[in-house]
């Protein structure tokens with residue numbers, strides 16, 4: 090056995106262990122909260138481990154001030170408790186956060202904060218999940234991955250980026266355009282973040298230049314006074330996907346005009362089909378297009394190279410910029426901590442396609458990895474809770490009479506748990 094492996098095992102042996110009564114949920118974002126709420130409705134306790142110091146850390150720490158939900162609120166509410174009726178159709182991020190806080194309060198969800206899961210592995214000998222944070226090892230029969238599709242920013246490698254004199258930030262740390270007044274700002278990326286940040290910069294008298302290196306579908310947020318997303322969902326119940334795509338594009342061309350002329354070339358595949366095939370989200374326009382038409386937001390080609398003060402583009406043009414904002418999206422972090430399990434792709438997304446990606450093997454579940462935003466989260470959470478509750482009920486008597494159950498906590502010190510005792514003995518005797 091290698092020295093490092095041996096050291097790692099020694100460390101694991103010394104790490105304080107706790108047995109969790111119920112599933113371990115990794116992540117206290119909307120997905121983790123929704124699943125904990127659904128489980129509690131079935132009478133199943135759970136423990137959420139969250140690396141940050143608050144619930145919904147993406148929304149609290151990594152989003153810009155002006156952000157509003159771009160899907161109507163009925164598509165963004167979590168199961169069992171809807172948005173307050175006085176909320177507008179498109180709640181602000183602050184309203185969404187306050188909704189999530191009351192949601193957690195309502196279902197008495199108390200995540201364990203500042204617990205970054207560094208490693209989680211299924212122990213085939215004892216049949217339990219061993220979930221390690223920086224402080225402790227948590228053990229359970231079930232693990233629910235709720236760390237999100239947007240866990241880490243994607244930072245592209247652009248030639249010469251390290252030479253640039255000004256700030257280069259990702260949209261996850263961008264708060265407001267007020268810091269960029271009168272500056273030439275390069276926004277790399279034209280997804281929803283790139284479009285909305287460009288609009289925000291424009292409203293703060295900066296001069297944004299948005300990099301569009303590929304084709305992109307832009308749709309109006311609303312059609313005929315109704316949410317475009319809602320219309321699409323309703324039509325899909327009755328009509329084939331390609332026809333719905335044709336309809337969306339027809340209405341989009343009436344309301345937005347020909348986006349190709351603005352440098353935003355449409356893909357050949359329709360918006361919903363493209364989303365289903367590649368996961369690429371269409372942009373819902375909240376005012377950016379009109380600023381592009383007015384020339385207040387410039388659209389540029391892909392970046393070739395960055396120098397100390399300037400940026401060279403693929404079409405040979407060159408321009409001086411004071412700041413660069415990377416609106417280059419996000420990625421899952423699952424492969425960094427979930428070990429010995431081939432349920433996920435190397436990009437940290439379930440290999441099993443929607444709608445069956447919520448359930449893995451050996452008590453592994455995933456919530457919020459459907460590419461369908463909060464609507465996908467809600468449907469995953471309901472299914473997972475039902476599935477675990479069935480197992481929980483089967484073992485009800487065993488669970489009720491468990492000598493390890495603690496009345497105030499849903500986890501107990503597993504040094505007293507028989508599974509841990511066996512595992513301790515196996516480790517001691519190197520039966521790994």
Ligand SMILES: Cc1cc2nc3c(=O)[nH]c(=O)nc-3n(C[C@H](O)[C@H](O)[C@H](O)COP(=O)(O)OP(=O)(O)OC[C@H]3O[C@@H](n4cnc5c(N)ncnc54)[C@H](O)[C@@H]3O)c2cc1C
Pocket residue numbers: 115116117118119120121138139140141144145146147148152156157158159160164165204205206207235236237238239240282422426456457458461462463464466
């Ligand atoms: C700017 C922006 C706007 C969006 N707007 C919408 C919208 O309007 N409608 C919509 O449906 N979707 C929207 N989305 C998508 C959005 O990410 C999700 O809908 C929602 O936040 C997903 O919730 P989640 O709980 O799955 O993931 P997250 O909200 O990302 O929560 C995951 C949690 O897991 C924690 N975590 C991560 N790794 C670990 C670890 N190793 N150990 C412990 N904890 C960990 C994180 O700290 C985080 O708190 C938006 C995304 C962005 C970036």
Ligand SMILES: NC(=O)c1ccc[n+]([C@@H]2O[C@H](COP(=O)([O-])OP(=O)(O)OC[C@H]3O[C@@H](n4cnc5c(N)ncnc54)[C@H](OP(=O)(O)O)[C@@H]3O)[C@@H](O)[C@H]2O)c1
Pocket residue numbers: 156157158159160239245246260277278279280281282283285300302303304370391392416417418419
């Ligand atoms: N109001 C809202 O509700 C709201 C606001 C913002 C975001 N969101 C959601 O948040 C999620 C993430 O959105 P996002 O916009 O941050 O990410 P995204 O949708 O993944 O878009 C990333 C963009 O960056 C571009 N890009 C990546 N690397 C690049 C490079 N090296 N050079 C040039 N361009 C590059 C991509 O172009 P290619 O296509 O060429 O790869 C794409 O345009 C989405 O689900 C989105 O809907 C919602």
